[in-house]
Amino acid sequence: MKLYLFLFSVFLQSCLYAQESTASKSDSLAELKKIIFAERIIYNKKRCSEDSIRAVKASEIQNKYFINIAAPYGDKFLPGEELRMILKKHNIIWGGEWMGSDMGGYSGECYYSVMTELTEKKFGKDFIDGLVKESVAMYVKKHPDKIFDNDEHCEWTYKGKYLSYTDxxxxxxxxxxxxFIYPEGYENYNPSFQKYRSSTAITIILDQKGKVLKHQFSHRIYNDHNLKYIPYFEKEINKFIKYTKFEPVKYSGYPVKSETIFFIYYK
Incomplete structure (x- = not known):
């Protein structure tokens, strides 16, 4: 019996030691991460300061313009070559797109952003924005059949307001x-057995004036009882589209033919 107690005591102490050791390692790792993060911030600030100074000095000799795109898979600015030609007329160098790091690293963004800011300050932001729009217009003229995706360079509003894509x-x-009048017998959303509210996604192609050239439906009806009302929903949405004046999608401020989407959320 004493042997069993002794062995149990040894086993218990081993477990406690292992837990303390694991906790100690975990604490050490957390502390190491804090140190690395702090050092990274210091390094990034130092690099940013150096690049900002470099941009200020470089701007005294030449002006460059960059466009920021989202990391890690930013959308290419399509009229890049057109913008290069237009900027060159004003002795501005097109620097291309740049993206920051989504991993907390430093990618030279301070040089790009400061240089662009200085160029906009010298020539005026409205003037530079006008050149960007001009480049889009030139690109559209070269590619009249181009249907733009609703990417990060595009903006679409309804009556001047942004749309909600969640409710x-x-x-x-x-x-x-x-x-809109719900059909008789329609069952409202019930969170007790429905995870999501039912909705219809309407993909539309708009011309440069906002006219709907084509549209299609994608229904997400989470109550099988309401599936029979889909034809009615489509009829009402078609009516809404017919009598609604939509705004065109704008690519960097210039209206373009584009494919975009909006949602109708049912109760």
């Missing part, structure tokens, strides 16, 4: 449901 809290849904 019905936007002006478009408010306008649609202003005259």
């Amino acid at each position: 019905d809290n936007d002006q478009l849904n408010k306008d649609f449901f202003h005259n």
